[in-house]
Structures are given as C-alpha cells and as structure tokens.
Amino acid sequence: MSFLSHLISGVSLGSIYAIIALGYTMVYGIAKMLNFAHGDVIMVGAYVCFFAVSRYAVPAIPAVLLAAAVCTLLGVFIERLAYKPLRSAPSLAVLITAIGVSYFLQNSAQLLWTSNPKVFRSVVGDGSIKLFDGRLSISVNAIVTVAACLVIMAALTWFTGRTKMGKAMRACSEDKDAAQLMGINVNATISMTFAIGSALAAVAGVLLCSAYPTLMPTTGSMPGIKAFTAAVFGGIGSIQGAMIGGVLLGVIEIFAKAYISTQLSDAIVFFVLIVVLLVRPAGLFGKRIQEKV
Amino acid sequence: MKRVVFFAVAAIMMLALTVCGAGSASAADVIKIGGTGPLTGGAAIYGQAARNGAQLAVEEINALGGVQFALNYQDDEHDAEKAVNAYNTLKDWGMQVSLGSVTSTPAVATSVENNADRIFAVTPSASAVAVTEGKNNVFQMCFADPNQGSASAQYIKDQKLGAKVAVIYKNDDVYSSGIFETFKVRAAKIGLKIVSVTTFTEDSQQDFSVQLADAKKNGADLIFLPMYYTPASLIFQQAKSTGYAPKYFGVDGMDGILSLEGFNTALAEGVMLLTPFNATAKDKRTAGFVAKYKAKHGEVPNQFAADGYDCVYAIHQAVKAGKVTAKMTAPAICDILVKQFTGMKFSGLTGDNMTWGKNGQVSKDPKGMVIKNGAYVGMN
Numbered sequence: 001m002s003f004l005s006h007l008i009s010g011v012s013l014g015s016i017y018a019i020i021a022l023g024y025t026m027v028y029g030i031a032k033m034l035n036f037a038h039g040d041v042i043m044v045g046a047y048v049c050f051f052a053v054s055r056y057a058v059p060a061i062p063a064v065l066l067a068a069a070v071c072t073l074l075g076v077f078i079e080r081l082a083y084k085p086l087r088s089a090p091s092l093a094v095l096i097t098a099i100g101v102s103y104f105l106q107n108s109a110q111l112l113w114t115s116n117p118k119v120f121r122s123v124v125g126d127g128s129i130k131l132f133d134g135r136l137s138i139s140v141n142a143i144v145t146v147a148a149c150l151v152i153m154a155a156l157t158w159f160t161g162r163t164k165m166g167k168a169m170r171a172c173s174e175d176k177d178a179a180q181l182m183g184i185n186v187n188a189t190i191s192m193t194f195a196i197g198s199a200l201a202a203v204a205g206v207l208l209c210s211a212y213p214t215l216m217p218t219t220g221s222m223p224g225i226k227a228f229t230a231a232v233f234g235g236i237g238s239i240q241g242a243m244i245g246g247v248l249l250g251v252i253e254i255f256a257k258a259y260i261s262t263q264l265s266d267a268i269v270f271f272v273l274i275v276v277l278l279v280r281p282a283g284l285f286g287k288r289i290q291e292k293v
Numbered sequence: 294m295k296r297v298v299f300f301a302v303a304a305i306m307m308l309a310l311t312v313c314g315a316g317s318a319s320a321a322d323v324i325k326i327g328g329t330g331p332l333t334g335g336a337a338i339y340g341q342a343a344r345n346g347a348q349l350a351v352e353e354i355n356a357l358g359g360v361q362f363a364l365n366y367q368d369d370e371h372d373a374e375k376a377v378n379a380y381n382t383l384k385d386w387g388m389q390v391s392l393g394s395v396t397s398t399p400a401v402a403t404s405v406e407n408n409a410d411r412i413f414a415v416t417p418s419a420s421a422v423a424v425t426e427g428k429n430n431v432f433q434m435c436f437a438d439p440n441q442g443s444a445s446a447q448y449i450k451d452q453k454l455g456a457k458v459a460v461i462y463k464n465d466d467v468y469s470s471g472i473f474e475t476f477k478v479r480a481a482k483i484g485l486k487i488v489s490v491t492t493f494t495e496d497s498q499q500d501f502s503v504q505l506a507d508a509k510k511n512g513a514d515l516i517f518l519p520m521y522y523t524p525a526s527l528i529f530q531q532a533k534s535t536g537y538a539p540k541y542f543g544v545d546g547m548d549g550i551l552s553l554e555g556f557n558t559a560l561a562e563g564v565m566l567l568t569p570f571n572a573t574a575k576d577k578r579t580a581g582f583v584a585k586y587k588a589k590h591g592e593v594p595n596q597f598a599a600d601g602y603d604c605v606y607a608i609h610q611a612v613k614a615g616k617v618t619a620k621m622t623a624p625a626i627c628d629i630l631v632k633q634f635t636g637m638k639f640s641g642l643t644g645d646n647m648t649w650g651k652n653g654q655v656s657k658d659p660k661g662m663v664i665k666n667g668a669y670v671g672m673n
Contacts, residue, residue, distance in 0.1 A: 002506055002510065005502070005503070005506065005535075006503065006506070009500060009502040009503070013499075013500055050555070053552075054555055098551060107333060110333060112335060114341075115333075115334075115337035115338045115341065116338050116553075116554065116592065117523050117526075117553060117554075118553070118554040118555050119526060119553050119554065119555035119556040119557070120555065121555060121557075128534050128535070128536075129538075137534070137535055137536060139534050141534075193386075211499075212499040212500065212527055213526075213527070213530060213555075214499075214524075214526060216523070218334070222495075222496050223499075253497070253500075254500065254502070254503060257497075257503040257504075258503045258506070258507075260501065262491045262492045262493065262504060263464055263492050265497060266497055268495055279511075281341070291400050291665065
C-alpha cells in the first residue's frame with residue numbers, strides 16, 4: 001500500500017514538473033533558446049492567483065484565468081523586450097539574457113511582495129479520497145494536477161498537429177528561414193509560443209503552490225530547474241518527451257527517497273539523467289538530427 | 294546617450310555619498326556598528342528582520358542622547374564569500390563594533406575576519422558552534438545549536454511528551470544538522486527512543502510524503518523538527534492531508550510560523566517549541582518593541598528581529614559600563630567589550646539575566662511554548 005501511495009505522490013509531483021517542462025520544451029523547440037526565466041514566470045503566476053484569492057476574494061477559476069492572462073502578457077512582454085532584439089545574436093548572449101531576466105523577476109518580486117513566505121490556499125481545497133479502509137489516501141490536489149497535465153498535453157498535441165498556428169510553429173521549429181520564405185510570420189509565431197508557454201507557467205504555478213503551499217520570490221527556481229532537467233530527459237523540443245520526462249523524474253525522485261535514501265534522492269535523480277543522456281544523447285523522445293555536410 | 298549615462302552615474306554617486314553621509318552625520322562621536330546579513334535572496338527574511346530590529350534599537354538609543362550609534366548593514370545573500378566582501382566594505386567604512394553575520398554559513402567566514410582584525414562581534418542569530426569556536430572576541434545572542442538539540446531531547450523526555458520520536462532534518466544546513474546531532478547524542482544517553490530519521494535538502498523541501506510515511510510506519514507519536522518554519526508549515530499540511538496526527542516539537546526556527554501570511558494556524562495547533570522570544574508576551578519591553586516594529590514595518594517581528602534588537606542593547610550596556618568612546622580604535626574597544634560581555638548580565642527581549650561564557654556562547658533559559666488557538670502560550 002505504501003508503494004501505491006508513493007507512486008501517487010510521484011506521479012502528482014511529476015505532473016507538475018511535466019507542465020513546467022512543456023513550457024521549456026515549446027520555447028526551445030521553436031525559438032531554439034533556453035528560457036531560464038520560465039521558472040520565475042511560474043512564481044509570478046502563483047503570486048497573482050494568491051493575491052486575487054486572498055486579498056480580493058476572487059473565486060478559484062477566474063483567479064487562475066487572471067493569473068494565466070497576466071503571465072501571458074508578461075511572457076510576450078519579456079520576449080519583445082529582452083529576446084527579440086537578440087534574435088540573430090549568438091545563443092550564449094540569449095542564454096545569459098534569460099538568466100538576467102530570471103534574476104530581474106525574482107528581485108522585483110522581492111521588492112513588490114517582500115521575501116516573507118506566504119501560504120497559498122489550494123484552489124481545489126485540501127480534501128482527500130480514502131480507499132481501502134483509509135489505508136490509501138489520494139488528495140484532490142493530486143487528482144486535479146494529473147488531470148490538468150493530461151488535458152494540457154492533449155490540447156497541445158492537437159494544437160500543434162491540427163491548427164494553422166500549430167503548423168506554423170512546427171515549420172518554424174524545423175527551419176526558420178524556409179518558414180519565412182513560405183510566408184509564415186516568424187516573429188508572431190515565436191510571440192505566440194511565449195504566450196502559450198507563459199500561460200502554462202501560470203497554471204503550473206497555481207498547481208505547484210496548491211500542492212506545496214509556500215510562496216516566496218524563489219519558489220519557481222528549483223522546480224524550474226528540475227522541469228528543465230525533465231525536458232532534457234524526455235528529449236527537449238518534444239511535447240510527449242516533456243510529459244513522460246516530467247512524470248518519470250517525479251516518480252524516480254519519490255522512489256529514491258522512499259526506498260534508497262532521503263539524503264541521496266537528488267543525486268540519484270541526476271545520476272539517472274546522466275545515464276539516460278549517455279545512452280540516448282537526445283533524450284528519451286528526442287529526434288537525432290543528422291548534420292548534413 | 295553618453296551624456297545620459299554620465300548623469301545617471303553622477304546621480305548614483307551623489308546618492309551613494311548622501312547615504313554614507315547619513316551614517317556619519319557627526320562622525321566624531323558616533324560609534325560605528327556594522328553587520329552583514331541576507332537582505333536579498335531566499336534567506337532575506339532573516340537578514341531583513343535582524344537589520345530592522347537592530348535599526349530600531351539604534352534609533353531608540355540615539356534618541357536617549359548620550360552614546361550615539363551609527364548602523365550599517367551590508368547584504369551577504371547568505372553566501373560566505375559575499376559576506377567577507379561585505380565585511381571588508383564595512384571595514385573601509387570604519388566599523389568599530391560588529392554584529393557579525395545573521396546566518397551561520399556566512400558568519401563562520403566573517404567571524405574569522407573579526408578575530409584576525411580584533412573587531413568585537415556579537416551575532417544576533419548565527420547559531421553554529423564554528424562561529425564562536427576558537428575566537429575570543431565573537432559572541433552569540435542566540436543559543437548555540439548543540440544547546441538547543443540537547444535541551445530539546447531533555448525537555449521531551451522530562452515532560453514525557455513522546456515515547457517514540459521521529460526526526461526530519463535538513464541535511465545540507467549546518468543549523469538543522471547541528472541540532473540533530475546533539476539531539477541524537479542526548480536522546481541515546483537518556484533513553485529517548487528515536488524510531489525514524491529522514492532528511493531533506495534546500496532543493497527538495499517541498500514534498501514530505503515519504504518522510505511522513507516513514508515516521509508513521511515506525512509508529513512515531515512525536516516528530517522533532519529542527520528546521521525553519523517554512524518547510525515545517527508544509528509538513529503540517531501534508532501530514533494532515535494523509536490523516537497522520539503526531540505531536541510536533543520544534544526549535545527556535547519554528548518561531549514565525551504564526552505570522553506566515555495565509556497560513557491556517559489550526560494546522561499548528563498543539564505544536565511545541567523551545568524559543569527565546571515570544572512576540573505575544575505581555576511584558577512591557579516586548580509589547581513596546583512589537584508595537585513599534587509593527588508601526589514601522591507592518592508585520593509582527595520574529596525572533597531574528599528581537600535578536601538584532603538585543604545585540605545593539607547589549608553592546609550599548611557594555612559600551613556604557615566600559616566607558617567606550619567613539620574616538621577609540623576597534624581593537625581597544627574590542628578588549629573592553631570582551632571583558633564586559635564575559636562579566637555582565639543582560640536582560641532583553643530574548644531572555645532575562647543572560648550571561649556569556651569565554652567561548653562566546655550565551656547562557657539563557659529556553660522557554661517552552663505551545664501553540665494554542667493560534668497563539669504561543671508558555672508551557673509550564
């Protein structure tokens with residue numbers, strides 16, 4: 001029974017990683033850049049939801065939508081201001097800018113909302129379902145998180161596969177110049193990617209803080225890094241990869257804690273990552289692209 | 294464009310000058326006190342609280358007339374290397390007395406400098422033993438970690454609070470692991486049974502389901518939590534959602550949990566802790582401090598603020614008794630203050646009749662508190 005309950009914790013933690021990883025992977029797939037500020041957009045989303053619910057008594061669903069709207073604007077704004085001028089710059093410059101944006105967001109949050117942690121009231125309530133005479137309890141949070149993750153993944157797969165905008169995104173991801181020649185507005189497509197990625201970040205932030213309710217300006221940074229790891233693990237650029245990578249990372253983390261050692265859990269997680277990357281350098285679902293000479 | 298940059302730089306320099314100027318208004322008769330602490334970053338809550346507390350004490354003392362203090366706090370971001378840089382900035386400013394560093398890891402680094410430069414230091418809250426060890430001019434206002442660990446074990450045993458104890462501690466933090474080590478030693482000596490020991494780190498302080506499952510499986514009826522209140526609040530919430538209701542026993546880092554914004558204080562009902570400071574105490578000194586702090590910073594002061602406040606008042610008492618003047622050099626002041634601190638009794642917010650040993654550790658009584666109806670109540 002404890003195995004099952006660990007598995008559930010792992011899948012629910014992994015689903016949060018997966019939603020964050022989707023944001024990383026989409027932006028990487030299309031703009032070919034690592035948006036390290038993604039974790040901090042999550043934090044902003046969680047703060048917006050927190051203030052909407054606790055200060056202005058907004059009901060849960062409008063609050064989440066509001067957070068998603070604010071993060072979408074923020075994401076597009078960051079892209080326009082910080083990344084667009086660097087479109088043709090070396091990737092190292094973009095990477096460093098992303099790290100700069102990350103610090104900027106963290107420290108602005110600290111100025112605006114102080115470093116005192118706030119406790120986030122779960123948007124879905126803190127009830128739980130008891131099974132097998134109460135020996136196994138599943139929190140409503142975990143169910144909602146896993147469901148949200150599945151819905152988001154299905155929606156994204158449909159969006160990139162079936163819609164015009166989605167096709168434009170895939171085209172940009174394969175060859176930006178060729179896409180432009182075919183009449184695709186590359187800049188608009190990249191902005192759209194940032195908008196979607198940031199809206200997902202808001203949802204991830206709300207779910208993250210519903211499950212683990214401490215909200216601080218640094219709340220997003222560690223889950224952000226773990227989700228980035230998950231994205232690499234699954235094969236960066238692949239939507240299914242981010243999903244599977246996130247869930248696996250969560251499950252490995254919890255199992256390593258439960259059955260091997262709480263002290264070594266992170267070491268084990270990253271050891272598995274190294275092994276996977278040694279065997280499959282492009283990650284579990286990554287495409288191996290042959291460089292044509 | 295160049296001109297704009299030039300004016301911007303000039304403006305910043307002017308601002309820096311005025312800030313410095315404010316510190317040394319009447320440079321001749323002001324004793325310069327410096328300290329480092331995390332004013333930004335993840336541990337900023339502790340550094341800001343200690344600074345605000347110390348600042349309040351300085352303002353009160355300066356308003357009395359007599360000895361005048363100037364306080365300068367530099368940011369160390371809870372990083373040892375940056376703390377030493379911050380310390381050097383303070384030395385250039387002319388620091389005569391030091392408040393060390395707020396958190397343990399930076400304090401271990403700056404206390405070495407304090408000792409080498411013979412600048413007297415009393416740290417508000419850096420509780421690791423390594424901070425004071427082998428340095429005869431570095432003192433602590435807070436309990437040293439070992440004292441907290443063994444006092445907690447003794448208290449749990451004496452009051453028969455739990456028969457089977459589980460411990461969850463943060464193994465990449467010298468504060469948490471230091472307390473656990475001495476807790477374990479004392480528990481073994483007095484026959485307190487520890488049935489489950491699990492850990493977490495800075496990077497994994499969100500999910501505690503595994504640690505709680507282990508404690509539950511081993512039948513623990515009390516969980517000892519030597520940690521700060523942020524992870525503790527998650528532990529309470531996660532234990533409740535799995536229907537596990539042990540007793541909890543915390544240390545001074547647990548203080549502050551009730552002022553956590555949005556925290557459901559019902560989760561902390563019955564939590565016991567040993568702490569030197571109680572913001573809800575009714576005595577005149579505490580009530581006055583809390584009211585002033587709230588008016589100025591809009592929040593209830595935590596233990597770090599009280600420690601910072603006490604440090605400045607302890608220095609004030611020693612400065613007056615030792616007839617220290619602002620014209621003395623730092624090493625001369627250091628000799629007088631070391632003599633005063635090891636000989637005096639000090640009563641402040643965090644304890645009555647505190648004394649300091651030659652090793653720099655404070656001796657004061659921890660107060661056993663329990664949370665009832667969302668407030669701390671004395672335990673005995």
